[in-house]
Amino acid sequence: MTDYLTIPTLSSINKNMKVPPMGWNSWDCWGAAVNEATVRANAEFISKNLKQFGWEYVVVDIQWSEPKAKNHEYNPFTELCMDEYSRLIPDTGRFPSSADGKGFAPLAEFVHSLGLKFGIHIMRGIPRQAVHRNTAILGSDKTARDIAKTASICAWNTDMYGVDPSKDGARAYYDSIFALYAGWGVDFIKCDDICRELPHEEEELVMLSKSLHSCGRDMVLSLSPGPALLDKAELYKQTADMWRITDDFWDNWQALYNMFERCEKWCVHTGAGHYPDADMLPVGAILQDYSPDNRTKFTEAEQRTMMTLWSIFRSPLMIGGDLAKCDASTLDLLTNEGIIGMNKLSRHAHMVWRREIGGTELILWTAVCAVGGQYAAIFNAGEKPCEVSIPLSDLEIYRSADMTELWSGKTYSSENALKASLAPHDAAAFYIG
Structure with a gap:
């Protein structure tokens, strides 16, 4: 990290x-x-x-x-x-x-x-x-x-x-x-x-x-x-x-x-x-x-x-x-x-959207972190693997941000999108600073 x-x-x-x-x-x-x-x-x-x-x-x-x-x-x-x-x-x-x-x-x-x-x-x-x-x-x-x-x-x-x-x-x-x-x-x-x-x-x-x-x-x-x-x-x-x-x-x-x-x-x-x-x-x-x-x-x-x-x-x-x-x-x-x-x-967790992208169903959730920052989760609810890149503006974040994907521990500096490779029925979770 x-x-x-x-x-x-x-x-x-x-x-x-x-x-x-x-x-x-x-x-x-x-x-x-x-x-x-x-x-x-x-x-x-x-x-x-x-x-x-x-x-x-x-x-x-x-x-x-x-x-x-x-x-x-x-x-x-x-x-x-x-x-x-x-x-x-x-x-x-x-x-x-x-x-x-x-x-x-x-x-x-x-x-x-x-x-x-x-x-x-x-x-x-x-x-x-x-x-x-x-x-x-x-x-x-x-x-x-x-x-x-x-x-x-x-x-x-x-x-x-x-x-x-x-x-x-x-x-x-x-x-x-x-x-x-x-x-x-x-x-x-x-x-x-x-x-x-x-x-x-x-x-x-x-x-x-x-x-x-x-x-x-x-x-x-x-x-x-x-x-x-x-x-x-x-x-x-x-x-x-x-x-x-x-x-x-x-x-x-x-x-x-x-x-x-x-x-x-x-x-x-x-x-x-x-x-x-x-x-x-x-x-x-x-x-x-x-x-x-x-x-x-x-x-x-x-x-x-x-x-x-x-x-x-x-x-x-x-x-x-x-x-x-x-x-x-x-x-x-x-x-x-x-x-x-x-x-x-x-x-204050809630679903942001649920939509078909690239032939699979994606679901985006977000929540405030009680000690500062924000959480986001991307779910691939479909049957196909996918590469996702979701603009931070979908989370109403209008700046580049540092973030960590919580399952892999992979960190990103000054990114403006959530990025993940997801298998069918898989999820990625992010902490955004």
């Missing part, structure tokens, strides 16, 4: 800045069946290889209370592990350190000892088995049956009923589960079956959010699944830190191509402490049935496009691969300081 231009990286971030969460989530590889050994192994990899680049959350996804969980399929009406106050607790067979009523406290303590933060997935509502057994609610003389909204059920999972916010004892239930999670040392809550359920479950979301934010521990609140409702953007901002703008995102080009339109619609709602979430990063080893070699189906070019779009858009970054099997190319993808810096420092 030359002396005339310094790329903003994590060191450029003011400690008071709010930035999108970054970390790892167990869903892509293990679905509902992740266990403690797997979580610990991935946490150790993050601590040794990724923590210094800003990756910090370790999140256990769905059905950690289910003894018979089997990957991405759910056992209907299955028995869950639950305490006497209608609260789900970890299955000790899969999470042995949770025995003797310790819950996730020992696993959270281990993650914290690595300098990382710990998260869990929850479903909106109260366990159906608690309602059927009419179990107690901590801090209330009401029972699970008194507060359940039995007509409010998840379309794809049978574990829970909704909670009726108008019922006495409903707030006590949500207060009790977040008090439990705070006692465990949880730093991140991914709440499912709620993001796209508005407006029907709007009051439950508000109540849940109030309980979380009054539990005495700072926790990120992430809402799933998507797609989120654009007309409810302000409510998401007031209740949560991040919310899914898509259904489950997997490693196929069409899903990635569709994300450009989603990001274009949601980019105006990204700001300090509230982030539209483009979903997880299916990179590296993905233990899916459809992938015989247990690798992501994205090409390296498509992975660069995904990381570039997520970063300039300022989406949270959550890795979905098995980090214990991380290869050199995946590690390089996840540790590019300029790209991660863009994710943290991008402001």
